Amino acid sequence: MDVNGSAKAVLDALGGAQNVSALQHCSTRLRFALADDTKVDAKTLKDIPGVVGVVVGPPQTQVVVGSKVIDFYNALSKLLGDRTGDGNGETGPATGAPWTWKRAGGTVMDFVVSVFTPVIPAIAGAGVLKSLLLLLTTVKWVSATNPTYLLFAAIPTAVFTFLPLFVAYTSARKLNVNRPVALGTVGVLLHPGFTELITRDGGISMFGIPVTNVPYNAQVFPAILAVLFLAVVERFFNKYTPGPIRVFFVPMMCFLIVVPVTMLALGPLGYGMGTQLTSAMLWMHSTLGWVAVALLASLLPFVISVGMHKAFIPPTINTMNATGSEMLYNPASLAHNMSEAGATLAVALRTKKQALRATSLSAGVSALFGITEPALYGVTLQNKRTLMAVVAGAFSGGAYVGITHVSSHAVVGPGLASMSMFVSPGDSSNIINAVVGLLVAFGVSFVISALTWKDSTPAAASQESRQADAGSVPAGTPGGSELLITPVSGVVVPLSEVGDQVFSSGVLGEGVAIEPASGRFVAPVDGTVTSLLPSKHAIGITTASGAEVLIHIGMDTVKLAGEHFTAHVAQGDTVTAGQPVVDVDIEAVRAAGYSLTTPLVVLNSAEHALSDIAAGPVEADAPLATLRKKELSDATA
Structure with a gap:
């Protein structure tokens, strides 16, 4: 394949160099900020040698090229000159882009x-x-x-x-x-x-x-x-x-x-x-009163899950600065945070699954201190009964703090360590009512979650049985099958539910995703590190059988430019399954506004198939899936 020729063809299909405002890349795709997304010829792009898939913007048009991304980026850099970035920066809105509601909303939210x-x-x-x-x-x-x-x-x-x-x-x-x-x-x-x-x-x-x-x-x-x-x-x-x-x-x-x-x-x-x-x-607060606080609290699990809670930051800051206190978002967040803690800790008490218990306990403690993402993504959204318990607890706690007119005096995630934010000059009852609201939200969600919880049938078999299912061919040998272990503790989610269309559509290949519960990522299989970007958010490992396995830590975390990521291996290193490869400060990444959903994808799925994929909570080093060469699968089918 002529990368230079393909790069020129990509540029032409995007409307020419004059239509490109900026170019970035991550581990598998080229990210273009275009002046006019309507000029993109997606059909022509998909037919260009080396192009695996296309996602047309706004706010960015992405061209998926897999492991050849650096080669494409370098070729395009020569054609575009100073319109390319360093692969880790941010791109603003393209000049002259036709504004739509979708583009405007995405751009405003990204800016906020x-x-x-x-x-x-x-x-x-x-x-x-x-x-x-x-x-x-x-x-x-x-x-x-x-x-x-x-x-x-x-x-x-x-x-x-x-x-x-x-x-x-x-x-x-x-x-x-x-x-x-x-x-x-x-x-x-x-x-x-x-x-x-x-x-x-x-x-x-x-x-x-x-x-x-x-x-x-x-x-x-x-x-x-x-x-x-x-x-x-x-x-x-x-x-x-x-x-x-x-x-x-x-x-x-x-x-x-x-x-x-x-x-x-x-x-x-x-x-x-x-x-x-x-x-x-x-x-809103004066018109709807406590109802506004209760409704917002009960809706926060869904609002946070799509990142829309960030829209409350500017008015909350301004309200705090203008009046010295805030009576809507922070009190509602207190009720929601404590409800997440109560429901998740109840799961930890009731479940008989060791992995889920560990995940729930850790997530529940985090929620007590105002960090709800581990509970939300690791437990709540995966279990309808638990989600309903959270909604009920948040509504109850929100109603109480709304009725008693609890006000906050600091812009911070409400939790046990920050309860002083509810200390009000001249009103000692404010902090008391905040504590009572905390207990109401926690208690209601805990009781409902504990009473309604039922363990589902374990979806993952034991490592021994998976190894037996993989066949008698030694792992890692050409033509054999390999056991993929889980690269990080957390909860398995289908790849189709990942928020990034490039992954969810399967254009990169077959795979699975994990909502991490810890920051230590290990190699899922024996092999050689064939790609590791400076941003350290994505690592590619090629096995002895030729399978190209990509671990992509988080969504858009390339923009962090390696901040909060520590790599323990380098490109070209040989790794063994279970060997630590990257450590991530997951709380800092989440605080920066990024999702940590981690897809694990087999880039050359045309030759290698995944089977026996685990589901639900998993521990690092535990079996995740079986990887087979398709010739072997076809022969034994």
């Missing part, structure tokens, strides 16, 4: 996650610190005028005061804008001199236009709008400014244009947007 997720740890840490300091003064352990107390109290105050700078930085990072210039642009709004000018008697004007007196500290939307406009201005001047003067001329023009527009229009507009979102959340 990218901007706010990195900021949450600082906000959460500052918020909990603030609530702990408040707790100390409430119980009279320290005076609010104590100098040491005042110095510590300045920490969370500073974080919230300069929140616009944090948002400016993450927005600039997402939009690939000069970050110091973005910080300088937004920093003007927080400068004491600017604040003094807009608050003095009579105000101040620019070009004869009055500058609106807006308190920009702790606001997020003015900074976002400013950086969005900065991205347009910076790209324009970078395009037309000669190289020798670009280093100072472009930033200067950005300041001269973006800062005045922000002062006069974008800043007040962003402040108004935040105010409207805050009003909407307050209206």
